Amino acid sequence: xxxxxxxxxxxxxxxxxxxxxxxxxxxxxxxxxxxxxxxxxxxxxxxxxxxxxxxxxxxxxxxxxxxxxxxxxxxxxxxxxxxxxxxxxxxxxxxxxxxxxxxxxxxxxxxxxxxxxxxxxxxxxxxxxxxxxxxxxxxxxxxxxxxxxxxxxxxxxxxxxxxxxx
Amino acid sequence: xxxxxxxxxxxxxxxxxxxxxxxxxxxxxxxxxxxxxxxxxxxxxxxxxxxxxxxxxxxxxxxxxxxxxxxxxxxxxxxxxxxxxxxxxxxxxxxxxxxxxxxxxxxxxxxxxxxxxxxxxxxxxxxxxxxxxxxxxxxxxxxxxxxxxxxxxxxxxxxxxxxxxxxxxxxxxxxxxxxxxxxxxxxxxxxxxxxxxxxxxxxxxxxxxxxxxxxxxxxxxxxxxxxxxxxxxxxxxxxxxxxxxxxxxxxxxxxxxxxxxxx
Numbered sequence: 207x208x209x210x211x212x213x214x215x216x217x218x219x220x221x222x223x224x225x226x227x228x229x230x231x232x233x234x235x236x237x238x239x240x241x242x243x244x245x246x247x248x249x250x251x252x253x254x255x256x257x258x259x260x261x262x263x264x265x266x267x268x269x270x271x272x273x274x275x276x277x278x279x280x281x282x283x284x285x286x287x288x289x290x291x292x293x294x295x296x297x298x299x300x301x302x303x304x305x306x307x308x309x310x311x312x313x314x315x316x317x318x319x320x321x322x323x324x325x326x327x328x329x330x331x332x333x334x335x336x337x338x339x340x341x342x343x344x345x346x347x348x349x350x351x352x353x354x355x356x357x358x359x360x361x362x363x364x365x366x367x368x369x370x371x372x
Numbered sequence: 373x374x375x376x377x378x379x380x381x382x383x384x385x386x387x388x389x390x391x392x393x394x395x396x397x398x399x400x401x402x403x404x405x406x407x408x409x410x411x412x413x414x415x416x417x418x419x420x421x422x423x424x425x426x427x428x429x430x431x432x433x434x435x436x437x438x439x440x441x442x443x444x445x446x447x448x449x450x451x452x453x454x455x456x457x458x459x460x461x462x463x464x465x466x467x468x469x470x471x472x473x474x475x476x477x478x479x480x481x482x483x484x485x486x487x488x489x490x491x492x493x494x495x496x497x498x499x500x501x502x503x504x505x506x507x508x509x510x511x512x513x514x515x516x517x518x519x520x521x522x523x524x525x526x527x528x529x530x531x532x533x534x535x536x537x538x539x540x541x542x543x544x545x546x547x548x549x550x551x552x553x554x555x556x557x558x559x560x561x562x563x564x565x566x567x568x569x570x571x572x573x574x575x576x577x578x579x580x581x582x583x584x585x586x587x588x589x590x591x592x593x594x595x596x597x598x599x600x601x602x603x604x605x606x607x608x609x610x611x612x613x614x615x616x617x618x619x620x621x622x623x624x625x626x627x628x629x630x631x632x633x634x635x
Contacts (some may be wrong), residue, residue, distance in 0.1 A: 253529055275482065275484040275486075276484060276485065277485060277486060280431065280555070281430070281431035281456075283430070283431075294529070296528070296529070299430075301429075301430060301431050301456040302456070302485060303456075303485035303486060303489070303511060303525075304429070304455075304456045304457035304458070304485065304489075304511050304523055304524045304525060305455070305456045305457075305485035305488075305524070305525035305526065305527055306430050306454065306455055306456045306525070306526045306527070307484075307485070307526075307527040308527065308528045308529060310529050368482070369482075371480070372480050372481065372482040372487070
């Protein structure tokens with residue numbers, strides 16, 4: 207059964223910087239065309255999740271672009287640790303602005319940990335999407351799946367193209 | 373991803389199911405099934421559900437939102453739906469309109485909560501263009517500063533659903549089953565339900581008039597194909613689909629009462 211996380215809402219923090227390679231995860235303020243931060247060292251899915259691989263265990267969350275478009279996150283529902291997940295499958299959902307939105311795993315494997323802080327503070331998804339707002343950790347069953355994900359430059363192009371089309 | 377197109381190719385196809393007195397729990401089961409297993413666009417319009425019921429959003433906490441003792445005493449069903457949003461009391465005076473669409477069904481519409489909400493608001497604004505003061509206010513449909521329709525959504529990777537419960541008319545006594553929610557729009561200004569809500573019956577000649585207007589507005593965007601409710605409900609459930617909408621049990625309601633007592 208999916209873990210139910212209760213929460214109170216937090217203000218939506220709009221990230222507006224683009225990090226450079228090697229920079230800390232709190233990059234200096236700078237404008238980018240898409241007005242959302244995209245960090246080096248991560249891989250990205252077209253559905254706006256990010257992945258950071260650390261020795262075969264991947265941390266997954268949603269991007270700054272995604273949290274900005276979703277609005278204030280007030281509830282996060284994540285699949286329990288121990289469950290298997292396949293690339294493209296949902297591992298949970300977030301609630302914002304009266305909507306539940308599914309979050310999909312960019313990689314396959316076993317969920318080994320979920321972010322329990324999101325139970326009381328779901329707004330971390332908005333205020334710190336790449337750090338404190340991480341969602342799950344996956345022990346990878348096929349690390350080669352990372353090769354098909356977008357690098358930061360390609361993901362930035364994807365976001366800009368998506369926003370321009372609407 | 374499949375996109376349904378009308379035979380003439382000009383507007384995408386949408387299946388329209390128009391019914392009355394369909395129980396809300398059955399409607400929500402159908403909606404969730406269509407969202408998760410269909411590749412077509414759907415509009416479901418249900419003019420009034422059979423009996424009164426309380427419908428909570430996916431994250432709603434019973435003790436915060438519902439007068440559970442009264443609900444138990446009066447045996448009012450409580451449903452937890454799969455979409456977000458708040459808690460409503462529905463009944464025979466409620467008109468339900470639901471859109472279930474592929475991500476690319478509406479050209480230029482981003483599948484996120486606010487754009488979808490704005491698109492539906494424009495659709496209803498067209499339907500109610502001669503009704504004074506209709507607007508979307510903090511995600512509610514209002515006449516002036518009084519709410520007449522509540523919205524909720526569920527968005528998946530490839531599809532989105534937006535459903536609305538419109539207050540054609542309601543029994544004010546049913547509002548006693550609802551607590552003042554901990555999360556409320558600012559424009560509500562702490563008003564009680566009776567001062568905050570507004571029935572539509574004072575603005576239109578009949579509920580079917582509203583439905584007809586809505587259908588006409590939908591036809592600006594989709595080519596509609598009428599589908600009988602039985603054809604959809606009788607279709608077999610898709611494999612691998614797990615339904616999350618559920619009717620809360622008496623035990624769950626009692627447990628909520630006990631938790632309030634302990635506090």
